[in-house]
Amino acid sequence: MISTRQLHYFVEIADSGSFSAASERLFIAQSALSRQVKELEGALGTLLFERTARQPRLTAAGTAFLPRARAMLAELDKASTAAREIGRGQRGLMRLSHSSTVPLSGSLLATIKAYLGEHPGVSLDIAQQSSEAQLQDIHEQRLDVGLLRLPVLRQRDGIVLRPLLTEALKLAVAAEHRLAGRERVSLTQLRDEPFISIPHRQRGGLSYLSAELCMTAGFFPKAAQVVSRKTTQLQLIQAGFGVALLPVSMAALAPEGVRLIELEENCQSTVALAYRKDDSPLISEFCNAFPRLA
Template identity: 35%
Template sequence: MNLELRHYRYFAALAEELHFGRAAERLGISQPALSQQFRWIEQEAGAPLLSRSKRRLALTEVGAVFHEEALGVLRQVRHAELATASASRGDVGSASIGYVASAALSGLLPRLVYRFRQDYPAVRLAMREMDMPAQLDAVARGALDIGFIRPPLQALPEGLALFDIAAEPVVVALHATHALASRARIDVAMLRDETFICTHTEHGTGFYAITLAICGNAGFQPRVEALSSQMATIISMVAAGFGVALIPASMRAFAPPDVVFKPLARNEVTSQLAVVHRKNERSPTVLRLIERCRQGKGKDRQPG
C-alpha cells in the first residue's frame, strides 16, 4: 500500500472515534478532508474498512486488522522519535573512560561515574586503567572518549583539550620506621638525602615534574628512581625500604601497615586531577559526560 504516516494517524483516530466529525476535530482537519483521505485509504487497502448501519460506523474484519497494524506503525514511529530525541540529548549511547590509578583512588572519579550512571542508566560506560601517555594517544585516536590524568604534561596532542577538576595536597610516604615518621609535618629540606621513588623520569610530566618542583623549592635536586608506573606499587616500594615518595593525598587510601603519610610543611605545590577530551567531540553522550565532569569540579577535594 502506498500510504503515508498521516494516513495511519487518520485511520487510527477514525477507528477509535467511529465518527467522522469527532475524528476530524481530534485530528485538526475538516470533515470533508478526512472523508476524502479515508476513501484513499480504503482504495489502497483494497477492501472496506468501515461498515455503516443505522447511521453508525463499525470496523469491518479487515478494518480491525488494519487498525491494529496502524497502531503498531504509530507505536514504532513514536519509539523511533523518543529514541532519537534521547540519543540527541545524550540520555543513551556509550562512552569510554580512561584513568590513572590515583584518579580511581581519589574517590572523585568513582563518585562522578556513579552519579552519572544513576542519572543516565541507559548509557553504557567502559572504564580502562591506563597511564597518562597511553590515555592521551587513545583519546586523540578515538579509542577513548575522555581520560582522567595527572598534569603537568609537556605538550597536549593536537585536537585535545584539558581542564582541571580537582586539586589536592601532596604528602610524603615514608617507611613507618623512618626517622621522620613521628613528625606531624615534614619539612621537604629534611628529605634532601633521600631517594625519591617516581613512576617515571620524563621531564615536565606528571609526578616526576611535581617532585622536582617541590624539592627545587626546598633548595635541592632530588635523587630519583623510577621503579613502577603504578602509584600503588610506588607505595609498596616505600614499604620495602627503597626510598620515599611524594604522592597525592588521596593515595593514603592505599595504606600498607609499614608506610606512613605526612603532610608537607611550607609547600604550595598541589596535585591536579584533570580531564582530557577531543575539542571537536560531537557525541551527545560524551558531551553530557564532559559537562558532568565540569559540574563536579572541585566538589571532592581532599583535605590537607
C-alpha cells in the same frame, strides 16, 4: 507508501468509532481524513473499514492491522524520544578513563553519581590509563573523557584540558621507614631516598611533577630497584622498596603498612578534565557537571 500520518488517522478512527468523531479530535476535515484512509487501503491492497450508514466497522484485515499499527506508532514515538534525548545529551554511552593517581572518590565520584542519577538514560564505561594515553585515545576518538594529573608533555589540537581541583602531596613511606615517625619532612631530606615512581621521557603526570619538585629542592629522585606508575606503587612502598610523593586522595587506598607524612613545602598537584572541543551534547553536558576550579 504508508505514512505515519495515515497510521495515526487509522488508529484514531478505530478508537473514536466514526470518521466524524475522529475528524473533530484531529482537527481536520472529514473529507481529508477519508482520503488518507483510502490511500492507506490502496497501499495495503485491502479494505480496512466496512463503510455503513451508521458507522464504519473494521474488516478482518483492519482488525489484524490495528494492533500492528499501534505498535509501529509506539516504536516510532520511542525512537523519536531517544533521538531527542541523545541530541540533547540526555542518553547514550560515554567512555571515561582516569589516571591511576586520580582515584574515583570524593568530589569526583560524587559528581559522577549525581549526574548519572539525573540522567538515567546515560551509561558510563570506565577504564584506567596514563595521562598521555588518555590524550591519545581522546584525540583518536576511542575515549570521550579523561581525568588526569598535570602536567602533560604534549597538548593535542582540539582537546580541552580543564583544571578541576588541586590537592596537597604527601610523602608515602613504609611503616618501618626511618621517617615514618615524623609529622613533617622536607624534600631536601629525601635526597638519598629511592623513589618507586620515576618520570618517563614520554609521559607527564604525577611522577613528572614529583621530579620537578625534587629538582627544585636541588636533586633528581633516585630510582628504586622496582618502580611503578600504577596504584601497585602503594604495595611497593609497603614492602619497603622506596618512597613516593602521593596526593592526599590516595590516602584511602593506602594499606595499613604505608604512612603518609606532611611535607614542609607547599607541594600541590592538579587534576584536570580532558575532552574534545565541540564534542557531542552528551559529552558537553557531562563535562559541565564538574565544578570549575576557582
